[in-house]
Amino acid sequence: MAGxxxxxxxxxxxxxxDSIAETATARSLGLDVAAWxxxxxxxxxxIRLTAEDGYQATRSYSxxxxxxxxxQITVERVxxxxxxxxxxxxxxxxxxxxxRGPIGGYFVWxxxxxxxxxxxxxxxxxxxxxMWRAGTLRAPITVVYSARDVDRLIFRDELDSxxxxxxxxxxxxxxxxxxxxxxxxxxxxxxxxDARVAPAIYVCGPTSFVExxxxxxxxxxxxxxxxxxxxxx
Amino acid sequence: xxxxDGNAMIGALSLAMGTDVADAGGVCAACGLDHPxxxxxxxxxxxxxxxxxxxCSAAEIVLVEIEHRxxxxxxxxxxxxxxxxxxx
Ligand SMILES: Cc1cc2nc3c(=O)[nH]c(=O)nc-3n(C[C@H](O)[C@H](O)[C@H](O)COP(=O)(O)OP(=O)(O)OC[C@H]3O[C@@H](n4cnc5c(N)ncnc54)[C@H](O)[C@@H]3O)c2cc1C
Ligand SMILES: [Zn+2]
Numbered sequence: 461m462a463g464x465x466x467x468x469x470x471x472x473x474x475x476x477x478d479s480i481a482e483t484a485t486a487r488s489l490g491l492d493v494a495a496w497x498x499x500x501x502x503x504x505x506x507i508r509l510t511a512e513d514g515y516q517a518t519r520s521y522s523x524x525x526x527x528x529x530x531x532q533i534t535v536e537r538v539x540x541x542x543x544x545x546x547x548x549x550x551x552x553x554x555x556x557x558x559x560r561g562p563i564g565g566y567f568v569w570x571x572x573x574x575x576x577x578x579x580x581x582x583x584x585x586x587x588x589x590x591m592w593r594a595g596t597l598r599a600p601i602t603v604v605y606s607a608r609d610v611d612r613l614i615f616r617d618e619l620d621s622x623x624x625x626x627x628x629x630x631x632x633x634x635x636x637x638x639x640x641x642x643x644x645x646x647x648x649x650x651x652x653x654d655a656r657v658a659p660a661i662y663v664c665g666p667t668s669f670v671e672x673x674x675x676x677x678x679x680x681x682x683x684x685x686x687x688x689x690x691x692x693x
Numbered sequence: 694x695x696x697x698d699g700n701a702m703i704g705a706l707s708l709a710m711g712t713d714v715a716d717a718g719g720v721c722a723a724c725g726l727d728h729p730x731x732x733x734x735x736x737x738x739x740x741x742x743x744x745x746x747x748x749c750s751a752a753e754i755v756l757v758e759i760e761h762r763x764x765x766x767x768x769x770x771x772x773x774x775x776x777x778x779x780x781x
Binding site: 470563 | 695696699700701707708711715716758760
């Protein structure tokens, strides 16, 4: 056990074995990591890129595949970013980089019968996908997903076709039938959260999105211990 | 600059401390708040990271990671508690 703990703490080599364009600006990369011992839904990995001149950049990416599945990350391109444009536009099958993880025990969901509410902004959907793929039929799962426009929706087909999920999608910059327009507000949250059944609530996305949703939830008198957040920055 | 959650620093911190600190807690030396490290506020400025108290914003931990060298400064925590806390 001690050996495997130490291995999970240190840097290992990941090889890109799969590459899926999710949208024009987001891509999932399937990774092969030697001695990967599995992950829990919600955990992340640290990825470190090294340039030819030795310059290094490290960023965190959530694991978007379910527990028991091979590790996969899903990255949204930040236009003038250092790392995400490489992962979205340049990385190809066979490429390698350093990876550390899986990491974290706080923003993690262990399958349970308790209802689950997953609230994502943008690429914040990545760790939440791991959670709904870990879900059992015992736990009712609601997904509230906010994106700029319909072309930015990651995992849209999966969300459409999974009948076990209750899904509400907000578009902040586009109006379209079948979608809510505008940001996720207090009323939207009030509709999906029944404080009497104390659902487990996971909120993930850009820091401003997570802050705003968390504030709304506290206004609704949701017990703060049932809320877990992951800010992407 | 906006912060992320303590969770974002757990990977580097676990490597520096030689044990998984995903469930560790700390007591802020400035205000006494007892909190999970995963719930602290973290400012990322690769290769450096600063963990701050979620209550009073005092810097608790500074960690710099360059290649395989880690430099850890833990001036702002009075106590670090390892292991899973009792669930309330
Ligand atoms: C625990 C954790 C998990 C994460 N999981 C994912 C994930 O699953 N998928 C994913 O796509 N990202 C994820 N992120 C964000 C990711 O780590 C990077 O911050 C992001 O990819 C930008 O890195 P970059 O090097 O391209 O940009 P940088 O070079 O770091 O930044 C370039 C510019 O963009 C701004 N910026 C930085 N981050 C963001 C952002 N997230 N959105 C908008 N603007 C930004 C910066 O302020 C800067 O001005 C996660 C972050 C954390 C802390
Ligand atoms: Zn404090």
